[in-house]
Amino acid sequence: MHIERIDPHDLDLDTADAMAEVVRASDAAGGVPIPPVTGPTLLHAARHGWDGTPAGALWVLRDGDRVVGRVHADLPWRDNTDSFYYRGVVHPDVRRRGGGRALHDALLEVAAEAGRTKVYTGAFEGTDGIPALAALRYEPVGTNVIRRISLHDTQPGLWDRLHAQAAAKAGDYELVRMVGPTPVEQLEDMVALFAIINDAPSEDADKEDDHWTADRVAAYDTAMAARRQTVYRVIARHRETGEWAGHSVLCVDEFAPATGFQEDTSVVRSHRGHGLGLLMKTEMLRWIGQERPEVGATDTWNAVGNHHMIAVNELLGARVVARYVTHRLTR
Ligand SMILES: CC(C)(COP(=O)(O)OP(=O)(O)OC[C@H]1O[C@@H](n2cnc3c(N)ncnc32)[C@H](O)[C@@H]1OP(=O)(O)O)[C@@H](O)C(=O)NCCC(=O)NCCS
Missing domain, CATH: 3.40.630.30 (Gcn5-related N-acetyltransferase (GNAT))
Structure with missing residues (x-):
């Protein structure tokens, strides 16, 4: 497996569709009843963000040619300029093989280069993300109920x-x-x-x-x-x-x-x-x-x-x- 950093403006629809497939497979495996995300939704979110700021960094994890993971990171600039927020996912088929850690090493490097001292992410209760984040030395800071x-x-x-x-x-x-x-x-x-x-x-x-x-x-x-x-x-x-x-x-x-x-x-x-x-x-x-x-x-x-x-x-x-x-x- 290898990781690849992508400029959000270069993200193409095939790759975005493949990323969406990974997210849907992960939510299904975790029993998380979140509405199934689509490729176009991820593509436009990466380009425009929530308030016109494109994703600060984007990676895919590939197993050969197949997209098996992704990370989308936001680096706010209007406030919270010491913070780095990201969402990451690895396909259930290839978990526990170091892909998550490789993505994590890459994102920490970017966070450090950008002087972001607070790194945040999250996971749904009852899914693999919770023990994985503990292993990666995160602690819970709050819960949102959907x-x-x-x-x-x-x-x-x-x-x-x-x-x-x-x-x-x-x-x-x-x-x-x-x-x-x-x-x-x-x-x-x-x-x-x-x-x-x-x-x-x-x-x-x-x-x-x-x-x-x-x-x-x-x-x-x-x-x-x-x-x-x-x-x-x-x-x-x-x-x-x-x-x-x-x-x-x-x-x-x-x-x-x-x-x-x-x-x-x-x-x-x-x-x-x-x-x-x-x-x-x-x-x-x-x-x-x-x-x-x-x-x-x-x-x-x-x-x-x-x-x-x-x-x-x-x-x-x-x-x-x-x-x-x-x-x-x-x-
Ligand atoms: C979190 C996630 C990305 C980890 O992906 P992964 O490819 O399995 O990660 P790795 O194999 O690199 O494992 C990273 C560390 O977490 C630990 N870990 C991962 N899954 C675990 C589990 N289910 N139980 C216990 N530890 C786990 C690993 O042991 C590893 O630590 P180690 O290297 O010290 O052994 C994956 O479980 C996932 O996609 N979950 C759903 C999305 C999510 O919740 N993301 C949260 C982070 S944004």
Whole structure:
């Protein structure tokens, strides 16, 4: 087996498809019911990242010509500039043959060259990744629980009832729906909404706040469009002042629309306690249910300590499907 570093802009679809096959085989072997990833999804994620920053480094592991592993690493530059985040996978057929360690040696070299002293990754509970990370001298720093809401099988009428209850408490607010990129004149307002996520309990206490600017919001929107992720937003607006009080954001990957991905749901501090979280999320589910019948479910990742958000998700009928443990390399 040998490893090869690839420039994210040179990644071709055949290689990305082969990488996706490795990820799907790994999730299937580990019993992780995560939506099956596609090659185009990985290709565009490598080129555009989450907010317009391409992958900081990318490797494939090959057994002869066959792709049997991959690593995607992100080196943030707007904040957390001492950190290095990566996801790695080796095909179940070729595990315990040193491929994971070879990829790991290569990525540590790049992290060191870039002066990144904090190296983070993660693994799903109950899979080979957990003991492998222990062997590679990582320790767990926090857990995210993945919950799924079924758009097809949830009790009919549940979200209408909850929406009516929340609306009764939130009479001072109205909801606005937005699809796709934020209009330029609203970018500054959007910065305030994105920045609230820094209030959410992080799975890692050592993480710096995310630094949000209008340019970054625009870069996020552009990257999502390039990745064929359709961004649906429900925004709560305070009727009297016109102020944006919160938002809930859901992405539909048009390469794999069966499961939508819940991004932020956040409410500005001074507007908390009026049922806006429940109001916005029930609005989103009712909207997506009508607008996108092919979306069968939405997945949401919550840090275990995020009690308010978890309580809302449980009311909506979410059920736990997996747990993902973030790990940090110890020195
Ligand atoms: C984590 C993963 C990449 C390891 O791949 P691999 O090719 O089996 O790794 P290696 O053979 O190089 O093993 C690396 C070390 O982990 C240990 N290890 C790997 N799997 C293990 C297991 N199931 N139980 C105990 N130890 C294990 C090995 O013993 C080795 O340590 P050693 O060299 O001191 O013996 C692979 O299990 C995987 O793809 N898991 C799913 C994805 C994932 O969770 N990734 C997490 C890291 S991003």
